[in-house]
Amino acid sequence: MMKISKKWRMILTLTLGMGALSTLTFNCAPRLFEPLHPRGSSSLSSYRSPCGLPDCFAKPESPYAMLTSFQAFSSMLNVTDQVGQVSASMLAEYDARKGALPDSDNMAAINAPMQMSGTSLAGEVCGALIAKETTAGAVRKFFTDVDFTRNIAGNPAAAYDKTIQTMARNFWGRSISSEEHSILSSYYADFAASYGAQGNAAEQVRATRKLYLSACAAMLSSFDAMIN
Amino acid sequence: MLFVVRPHVAILGLLFFSCAVHAQTAQVKAQWMLERLTGVKWPADSPLIAEMTAKVEAGDLKGAAAFATAQDQFYSVVVKEMAAKMSTREESVRVELNDFTSTVIGAVRDEMDFRQVLFGNFSYAVDPAKVAGMDPAFPMDVLRNNNHYRALERSNLKVSEVLIKVDGQKIPTAAAADIANPDPAGILTSRASRGAHAIAGTNRRLVEYTFRQFMCVPIEKWADTASFETRIGRDIDRAPGGDPVRFQTTCKGCHTGMDGFRGAFAKYDYRDMGNGAGAVLHADSGATGNYQPDRDGNGVATKLNRPNFIQYAGGWVSTNDSFENYTNRPGSVNATQFGWRAPASDPDAGLAGRTTGVHAFGRLIANSARFSGCMAQHVWNAVCKRSLPSAELDMTFVSLGLEFESNQYNMKKLFGIVASHPKCKM
Secondary structure, three states: OOOOOHHHHHHHHHHHHHHHHHHHHHHHOHHHHOOOOOOOOOOOOOOOOOEOEOOOOOOOOOOOOEOOHHHHHHHHHHHOOOOOOOOHHHHHHHHHHHHHOOOOOOHHHOOHHHHHHHHHHHHHHHHHHHHHHOOOOOOOOOOOOOOOOOOOOOOOHHHHHHHHHHHHHHHHOOOOOHHHHHHHHHHHHHHHHHHOOOOOHHHHHHHHHHHHHHHHHHHHOOHHHOEO | OHHHHOHHHHHHHHHHHHHHHHHHHHHHHHHHHHHHHHOOOOOOOOHHHHHHHHHHHOOOHHHHHHHHOOOHHHHHHHHHHHHHHHHOOOOOOOOOOOHHHHHHHHHHHOOOEHHHHHOOOEEEEEOHHHHOOOOOOOOOOOOOOOHHHHHHHHOOOOHHHHEEEEEOOEEOOOOOOOEEOOOOOHHHHOHHHHHHHOEOOOOHHHHHHHHHHHOOOOHHHOOOOOOOOOOOEOOOOOOHHHOHHHHHHHHHHHHHHHHHHHHHHOOEEEEEEEOOEEEEEEOOOOOOHHHOOOEOOOOOEHHHHOOOOOOOOOOEOOOOOOOOOOOOOOOOHHHHHHOOOOOOOOOOOOOOOOOOHHHHHHHHHHOOHHHHHHHHHHHHHHHOOOOOOHHHHHHHHHHHHHHHHHOOOEHHHHHHHHHHOOOOOO
């Protein structure tokens, strides 16, 4: 039987979680995440959605349309501030995945290979984003308070919180909802517990990058990042 | 209770709430417009959205759209994909940037009279000055393969900044110097268009797809069995399966219009040279060897008259690149739906007055009323991404087409007009 590595298990779990959440918010319960009204905090998190307050960015209204493969790639570059900085490895990943990404705006084009390809491409873009922001002297936008030279426990949880809120505003074009926040917070807790203290010190430091890479890839390839 | 005790507080509260909701609605509208006009997502706190929101709040939707159409992604993503669908047989967006799509992008950016893309003697390519000294050297040959445009798309150059109008279309030759195209017609004579529709076949597909893409009408919707069969070629059986009625009631309907116009393409061919290489050929170009089409004594591409496949000896034999418009039969559905008009004056003095060839054919199409409505339809599909109820469909596109014409066929403005249309976003 084919063995799935831990890394892929982690990415798959997060992708499926985000996919389920996206499906739930879009298809089944749009009012559950109605952005124009303030909501109470969920039982899983103390985060309070800013919607209803001046700094809220509401979820765009339907009808939505899927981004085509080229639009999705261009979009990923745009929201991560990497327009004009496409690397050979990004292009190679795009070439390998574009066949499975949509060729039209039809929502019926959504399928499992499309979601996997989107995650894979987003991983490449996010990898480049982390590399860019950890370059000496670089101005950080997404990982402002993250110290990638320390392990997960050595970084404040607030740094993660700030990062996912920034990514939501940039990738999804709106504020993160309480429910989404709680899912991503659970992911943080699970990841920290599973991988944060695993291996030697160097491996534990590398886990910090993996945490942010996986969270970034999942958010950048989730439903709200692939529609307009 | 609040109204009874403190009405002024309640009114102020309502006003505040109303303003907050209005501001948020304007922000959502601006964001939607930006995303649809650029084809990509934008950060919610982008300064661009804030500027557009202010315009939306002021009721200036077209002004808001202008911010979006100033972005490179408007050209490199939205206009490119709209043109990509028009450039291929599959009507797919999965096509590399090419001379067809680049010319459309350039014409939109330069706010050119968009009719010219169907008959102008120009194309768009990368400005050599913008890529001078690149390592490796930027491929500059645009006539024999697509490397030039592929390199542009895969580079980090901004498409909207590096494309430049190149006057004078060329035909490749085996010799060092390429030859001026004797019958240029904008994107209709582009390498991408020829490669999609002139490869093999009988050049009928060129007519069919010109109508499909620039009149937005599939062949079955302009078939007319009551029209003339004079120009229907020898390769069309007049009694398929031994049944002449079948020809009269079905085959003739499509072939009358298609074969009538086909003569315009009589001198053109496209040769696939393998590994992505291939070239547009013209019988009168003077090119030799592999760059000369198979042709007869009249200089007409052999595939037009198909001497080895004669099904009806009395059929039309093309001897030049003249054509006939059989879709303007007085009182016919086609005459109404196409809205043929006398072509406006030709901006290219050297080509003015032509009544034969693709240049003349392109002018005829571009000056029809249907062309304007069709361009509105393409823009609508690219931006609104939703269909309209059939009752509203024609009227909306006719009305947008008229607005397009009143703006001197400015496609960039048309994008803004469509994005601001009340029915574009539900």
